Amino acid sequence: MSRPLAVFAYDFDGTLAPGNMQEHAFIPDELGMAHADFWAEAGKLAREQRGDGILAYMHLMLAKAREKGLELSHDSWRRRGAALPLFPGVEDWFARQNARAEALGLDLRHFIISSGNRELIEGSPIAKWFDRIYASGFMFDEDDDAMGIALAINYTGKTQYLFRINKWTLDEWDNDGINAVQADRDRPVPFDRIAFFGDGLTDIPVMRVMTDHGGHPVAVYDPDKEITEAAAEKLLKDGRARLAAGGDYREGSPLDTLADEILREMARGVTSDMFG
Numbered sequence: 001m002s003r004p005l006a007v008f009a010y011d012f013d014g015t016l017a018p019g020n021m022q023e024h025a026f027i028p029d030e031l032g033m034a035h036a037d038f039w040a041e042a043g044k045l046a047r048e049q050r051g052d053g054i055l056a057y058m059h060l061m062l063a064k065a066r067e068k069g070l071e072l073s074h075d076s077w078r079r080r081g082a083a084l085p086l087f088p089g090v091e092d093w094f095a096r097q098n099a100r101a102e103a104l105g106l107d108l109r110h111f112i113i114s115s116g117n118r119e120l121i122e123g124s125p126i127a128k129w130f131d132r133i134y135a136s137g138f139m140f141d142e143d144d145d146a147m148g149i150a151l152a153i154n155y156t157g158k159t160q161y162l163f164r165i166n167k168w169t170l171d172e173w174d175n176d177g178i179n180a181v182q183a184d185r186d187r188p189v190p191f192d193r194i195a196f197f198g199d200g201l202t203d204i205p206v207m208r209v210m211t212d213h214g215g216h217p218v219a220v221y222d223p224d225k226e227i228t229e230a231a232a233e234k235l236l237k238d239g240r241a242r243l244a245a246g247g248d249y250r251e252g253s254p255l256d257t258l259a260d261e262i263l264r265e266m267a268r269g270v271t272s273d274m275f276g
Contacts, residue, residue: 003107004270006193006263007165008097011206012114012121012135014199014228015220015247017086021116022061025080031064038064054115054136054152061117062138062146072146074119077138081123087222089250094129096251097259104267106193113161115153115202132170134161155202159209162196165189191215193266195259198241199228207240216262219244220255 013020023035031038038060046056065072094110101108109131112121118137121127139150151172153161160178164170168188169177184190195216196206210217219232223246235241243262245255 003102003105004193005168005189006101006106006108006266007111007189007195008108008259009111009113009162009165009194009196011196011198011203011220012112012116014222015197016090016126016249017084017124018222018224018247021081021084021120022057024084026061026120030070030080031068033064052152052154054154055149058117058136058138058149058152062148065146072138073144074138074140074146075144077117077119077146078123081117081120081127082125084120084124086124086126087247087249089248089253089256091125092251093249093256094126096256097263100260100263104263105270106263106267108263111161111165113153113158113196113206115155115158118151134158134164134172156205158203158206162191162194162206162209162215165194166191192269195262195266199231199247204235204240207235211240211242216243216265217241218255218258218262220247221245222247 010016027033027035027038042057042060043053045060046053049056098108110129112130112133112135114121114135116135118133118135121133121135127133134153136153137151138146139148141147164178166187166189167178167182191210191213192215194210195218196210197218197220198206199220207217217240219235219241221228221232221244232244236244243258245258248255250256
């Protein structure tokens, strides 16, 4: 018999990595802009066009890159993502959690659900661990150059991907599967076997869905930034997260211990379901 599926899903920026991914290389080094100036221009564009903030920043990335004559191939974005900094211990985290899950009789899978850039995450050293990287992505032409926006995932759009995982309807374009009627008991990954790790305001709707459906919402914060710890504490206080820990993924850290406890709780739930 195959092991029951369990899922750890993660936001990326501020959760697995400090700050916004575009700020570590692309905006300052290639566009030659200050971070604050880029985000202010993106916000102004969204307001003027009465548009979505994610679509606005992605459009601005492409427009500014074209002005500078930068390479826009799929591979070029992945190369940019290869240097993304990660929180301590992230690269060793996935194998350790998988081994724990296997010992508990669970088949643990990892997913990204992020408003950041899919192509940058695909280039990161941890991309191989994810079954799917659900993130805002570019559309590429026959010459493999980014020509527009294929997918934009904003803070409410993130919740869709929890239900895709819950129903194991994983293709972004599959509207029939995600909208098909499926009894909770028939869904491959019940919410009590899903944990979501997120860092702040853009994850509030996801945290709410997780809380309401019996999942495991975890608020992660940057230990070096008081403002992110305050955001995590607010998620806890408002009942939008059940647990919180700093972004230290090393073995034995509070976050690592928390993950171990979540996996054990998931395994106990499977046993309870089997024996009533």
